[in-house]
Amino acid sequence: MSTPILPRRRPGRPPRLDSSGQDGRERLLRAGLELLTERAFHSVGLEELLGRAGVPRGSFYHYYASKDDFGLEAVDAYGRYFAARLDRRLLAPGRSPLDRLADFVADAEAGMARHGFRRGCLIGNLGQEMGGLADDFRLRIEAVFQDWEARLADCLSAAVAAGQLAPETDCPRWAHLFWIGWEGAVLRARLVRNGAPLRLFFETFLAALPRPPSFPAEETPCSTPS
Amino acid sequence: MSTPILPRRRPGRPPRLDSSGQDGRERLLRAGLELLTERAFHSVGLEELLGRAGVPRGSFYHYYASKDDFGLEAVDAYGRYFAARLDRRLLAPGRSPLDRLADFVADAEAGMARHGFRRGCLIGNLGQEMGGLADDFRLRIEAVFQDWEARLADCLSAAVAAGQLAPETDCPRWAHLFWIGWEGAVLRARLVRNGAPLRLFFETFLAALPRPPSFPAEETPCSTPS
Helix, strand or coil: CCCCCCCCCCCCCCCCCCCEEEEEEHHHHHHHHHHHCCCCHCCCHHHHHHHCCCCCCHHHHHHHHHHHHHHHHHHHHHHHHHHHHHHHCCCEEEEEEEHHHHHHHHHHHHHHCCCCCCCCHHHHHHCCCCCCHHHHHHHHHHHHHHHHHHHHHHHHHHHHHHCCCCCCHHHHHHHHHHHHHHHHHHHHHHHHHHHHHHHHHHHHHHHHHHCCCCCCCCCCCCCCCC | CCCCCCCCCCCCCCCCCCCCCCCCHHHHHHHHHHHHHHCCCCCCCCHHHHHCCCCCCCHHHHHHCCHHHHHHHHHHHHHHHHHHHHHHHHHHHHHHHHHHHHHHHHHHHHHHHHHCCCCCCCCHHHCCCCCHHHHHHHHHHHHHHHHHHHHHHHHHHHHHCCCCCCCCCCCCHHHHHHHHHHHHHHHHHHHHHCCCHHHHHHHHHHHCCCCCCCCCCCCCCCCCCC
């Protein structure tokens, strides 16, 4: 969770830097991402957000038109942040494609463990409270999932090319399935405060992936990431 | 969602019936379950709840010590309501165990479709916003999942006994995995407003279940429920 989050700037709106050199907009976003990975959007008040970001009261509407506008920006920022985190693992050189996916899972579990399994996925959190959010959120959240799925589908296609998966593997389908199950596993890991649900899900996912006919069933395709 | 919800009464607290003969406590609970399958607990205000339940202002604290007390009761009530709904399918006579599970999945999808895929699982919703809820909630929500898992594990054991699953099937493990993935699938079905994620998850779950050696892999064990 230590990757810097760099929000996309709106054209023609130069950043306002405070004494620490940080843009208030960026500090609000960073504080928001911390709060929204733990809690419901509705439970986060503007006062709390401003206090955490160290941004003076009254500045909020300088940066954002509304709390929803802020929330939508947070969805995009988290989507980009997490996409970069995914790519760091899924595009890592010197590892087989399925090992790279296993590295991502181990990395995500370690990240959750660092926060005592209190933080989840901002996209999953917001997706869950969707009934109470504007329709914009639904579309934006689904777009983030589709972006993550495309990255994973590419990794699975690389696994097909490397002979780790069967040639007929429907990579987009399996990538879709991964994110469906992953969000459920993150939810459950937070409930039990440990990584067992993440591991159970991933282990079953790996075992269910179609293997090439010559692939020996007993051999584990992924070494445990270090 | 039309099964009547009958909250467990507290000892020594007789129900107050209104002109419609319904207990205010029960009406609050029913309104709460409707609201909390759609939205975040934090976004549901007492005013809205009272209005929806048709319970006069000021009565809330006659029934519940706090909003959290109400939320915990809602978790239990939903847990029982859904357990009954599960059992109706999982214990249905005249169907094979895996067909009964398929019936539950079809029933759940039809239930979501009736509400335009706007309502999800109250337990999943509350579980997701857990970071902002008292620790009581976490334990109570996990207990509900474990109860549902035990019911499903019994159904899977019946499938082993019926020769639909391999004798060595770890039924509690697969039941745990089912609920992990199911909650993710419900979340996603609400985002895309259709049942495809539920079906994709269940289809993959069924295909991944360990089959007895003699079971022909090409044969679909579950007929499509009518």
